[in-house]
Amino acid sequence: MKLRIYNTLTNREEEFVPLDPAGKKVTFYSCGPTVYDYAHIGNFRSFLVADVLRRTLELIGYEVKHVMNITDVGHMTDDEIADGGGEDKMEVAAQRVAEAKKSGKLPSDVEIDPTDPYAIADFYADEFLRDARMLGLKVAIEQAEHPELMPRPTRFIEPMVGLVKALIDKGHAYVADDGAVYFDVQSFPDYGQLSGNTPDSIRSGEGGRIDEANQAFKKHPADFLLWKPDPSHIMKWPTPWGEGYPGWHLECSVMAQSLLGADTNGMIDLHSGGEDNLFPHHECELAQARGFSGADYFARYWFHGRHLMVEGDRMSKSKGNFFTLQDMLDKGASPAALRLELIKTHYRSNANFTFQGLKDSQRQVDRWAKLQDWLSEHRNVALDGPGPLSEALLAFKQALCDDLNIARAIGVLNEAASQIRTDAAPAAGTGSTTYADELDALNAMNSVLGVLDLQREAGSADKDEAAIIEAKIAQRTEARAAKDWAAADAIRDELLAMGIAIKDGPEGTTWTRMVK
RNA sequence: GGCCGAGUACCCAAGUGGACUAAGGGGACGGAUUGCAAAUCCGUUAUUCAUGGGUUCGAAUCCCAUCUCGGCCUCCA
Structure with missing residues (x-):
């Protein structure tokens, strides 16, 4: 090509x-x-x-x-x-x-x-x-x-x-x-x-x-x-x-x-x-x-x-919008989300960096990561024929070969990804392809996007703070076991106020730092 | 002053003459799920493409004008 x-x-x-x-x-x-x-x-x-x-x-x-x-x-x-x-x-x-x-x-x-x-x-x-x-x-x-x-x-x-x-x-x-x-x-x-x-x-x-x-x-x-x-x-x-x-x-x-x-x-x-x-x-x-x-x-x-703008403004020292990577990590951005946010606009347009956009990018990365995990988990399951991601790979490359049209490439990826239900195990097909082929296709796309192999969580929470958070989550887990919902919700609100979002999954409760 | 880009939904953004009278993501809304949330999954969300003309059988896409925004013209990615 x-x-x-x-x-x-x-x-x-x-x-x-x-x-x-x-x-x-x-x-x-x-x-x-x-x-x-x-x-x-x-x-x-x-x-x-x-x-x-x-x-x-x-x-x-x-x-x-x-x-x-x-x-x-x-x-x-x-x-x-x-x-x-x-x-x-x-x-x-x-x-x-x-x-x-x-x-x-x-x-x-x-x-x-x-x-x-x-x-x-x-x-x-x-x-x-x-x-x-x-x-x-x-x-x-x-x-x-x-x-x-x-x-x-x-x-x-x-x-x-x-x-x-x-x-x-x-x-x-x-x-x-x-x-x-x-x-x-x-x-x-x-x-x-x-x-x-x-x-x-x-x-x-x-x-x-x-x-x-x-x-x-x-x-x-x-x-x-x-x-x-x-x-x-x-x-x-x-x-x-x-x-x-x-x-x-x-x-x-x-x-x-x-x-x-x-x-x-x-x-x-x-x-x-x-x-x-x-x-x-x-x-x-x-x-x-x-x-x-x-x-x-x-x-x-x-x-x-072209240059990057920040919240619609030119970056300038006097406006105080010269952000370093560390500034962003401190604000709860993950390196993966930041990379996506910085590359997702066409290179010959002024990109406008916004915190909303950063949140969008974080969610996007999370969904791709989930898809990657799911495909990996079901890699041995056969499909009936070429899967949507494998079929999309050509269009993905074509988009990039059209003067690096990354927005279209991401659209192609998402369209294919939306055809895969990741909330349940797949039904086994009878063809010679498997979900490992789909995983390969996703990884090929990611070889350009380059986000799935980066740190996906906001980094550098200091250890003391992490310990406090873990302790609060443990308290909440106890309260929930005792069906003391008021106490459990109070702890959750407290964590939210600290900028910590929690998820209750089958494996227990996990937490992530939110973008401030 | 000179040269050069761009204006598409609440936000980001693809589409550059017909094959779909506008991809994809976020948000919002409805549903599933959940102790309630969050996350996740399903669905809905632009008869319209800055404005006014024109070309064409047909225009977001081409042309002209107007408005707005941005870049470069010896710091800068």
Whole structure:
């Protein structure tokens, strides 16, 4: 089956054809997190949307090598001035960590030297990996065995410097009078092809973000930084242009080309990132990469997801709606529900995160999980012919192959699932298929959705609270045995007020944390 | 100012010219079940697709206009 996917480079949906002549292997680079703070759910939506693409490719038979960087070189905070204004974000993070340590906000078991930017990067990188694995981000799971799949730019400084040298040699870059090295956009005629922001439109642009004072040394306002000499910078490396730090677009070109494009003249199949990466980041990456390789492409297909909104609002620090995974777990979300909530909207639409939606997703996950358990329990029971899930698998794949139409795919799954009665044992059929085949089909669908193998319960209830809850449930069980319904109901109400929902089943009473 | 998306029930959302005069999920409502609930299971829930025109035998789907919302135009996933 062929995947059709919207390619930002051409602004249309195209059939995906990998570079691999055998049509089997796929190279995929995703712009990953920066690690000077915790990732929020909007970041995770971007990464999970890429994960769904990768898993879809695998479902239809491709072998995907997926690389996602972890950016540990600090970027500048100043949003008014391009080309290295303001403070380094790693430095800001260092101050924040130092303050958190002082005020005791950081857990006491965290050993971190706030003056060491590498330690800060490591700390947040580890937090990211933990969160990402909890949400089923496959590349983060693979990273445990294959750390090279999630490279760190600070370990690629040498090839970055090499790229800058090569770009100067090829006439695509120059050392300006301020000592910095800039990419010369006018030397690369295709600049603007990806985003539509051609050098001409930038010159005449009304964005107002280009500070004239900062442009003095550049040949063209769109020229961007490749190397900034700055010995006072918190992270710095020696180069022919002085001690300093790399331009922030450099890392992706270098890592994608060396880790994925080594045998293809720097070309890769897929490149993803959030929509905000489209310009300038990806435009500049593309210019550097092709300026260096001379190839017709950097990535054949560019994949961009739209941003996540929260309760109808743009996420912003001032609105206080930047939620991290931990914030969500604290509110009673399970990783499985959160993953579903973040991936269930088409990647090219703005997704609107709502707590109602999170509850919807939790119920959806619970029902699929129940179906999975039921199928597993009756796996040896024969059907009369192919079951509904097996028959739906093709349509499920077709939906995903239609530019990742995940909502339709979920609809296909649910329609099939509703044909299976899970409230009783099935009547044995006479065909050669069994419910194990149905289970296989469900698991194949879940290989893309990726929710059933995640933690389905809200995590991290502290042990003391759990003990209190268990004790109350035991009291209630006694009251019920004595038919003291008033006492039993009072305890149930008390638990509800604590955000705990209980279920009386044949095996006894179980409890779950509700989404707050 | 330039460029680009989107408006489908109470909410999320599929459908992009006829084969079903609108999938699926949540919610709500009715029923089964339950000590009562919750959970679970069964059923019901848009003659209508932002608004006004137009094209067509036929439009949620194509075209035009209007309104509304969102994104990008050197912080950002």
